[in-house]
């Protein structure tokens with residue numbers, strides 16, 4: 058009963074074997090994959106993947122890397138995409154000050170607009186935060202993200218930031234980096250976050266967990282993230298898996314068959 062709440066199966070690195078990968082995930086016990094959109098074209102692909110596969114759900118949104126491509130029509134197009142079947146959130150949206158692929162003021166503007174859209178549509182948000190914790194918290198507060206809640210995906214902040222996010226009704230999601238030997242902070246935060254606020258993801262094809270680092274990632278590898286969180290929190294595997302299913306149902310309002 059594995060859940061991958063953040064995958065990019067629309068990525069071109071799956072173009073040669075996407076259907077086989079999805080089939081393998083089902084065989085390996087993955088019961089739900091949420092495919093995150095990152096641009097308009099990737100959001101459209103996410104929506105069609107969700108239409109074609111019962112275990113896949115979609116989010117639609119513009120990643121901060123692509124914020125520079127957003128114009129006056131972007132919100133309208135996202136609004137119409139968000140009305141499609143199995144779209145469960147607006148995302149991934151946020152700020153990335155590590156790469157700065159879009160100017161920071163543009164990243165902030167597009168992030169704010171998409172939180173506004175999520176509030177209008179009453180959908181939760183999927184937040185990408187890389188080296189931008191202060192501005193992320195400020196914007197989440199100013200734009201009243203607490204009204205819709207959401208998830209801090211592949212969380213890389215401190216315990217204090219995690220607490221502020223949880224106070225705004227956000228879930229904290231962990232990906233491959235929590236398995237890395239040098240990820241002291243991620244392990245500390247995983248130990249701190251209560252299990253009923255925690256989600257698991259791969260962010261595939263990126264961030265492959267230990268022991269498969271260097272290979273292409275895929276949703277089945279979420280099992281390594283699960284194992285590491287169980288080890289850190291001294292939890293039974295079944296207890297974590299059950300709770301993550303419950304959290305996913307609660308946040309995204311979807312029906313996962315057990």
Ligand SMILES: [Zn+2]
Nearest residue numbers: 149185210211
């Ligand atoms: Zn991300």
Ligand SMILES: [Zn+2]
Nearest residue numbers: 063093149260
């Ligand atoms: Zn992502």
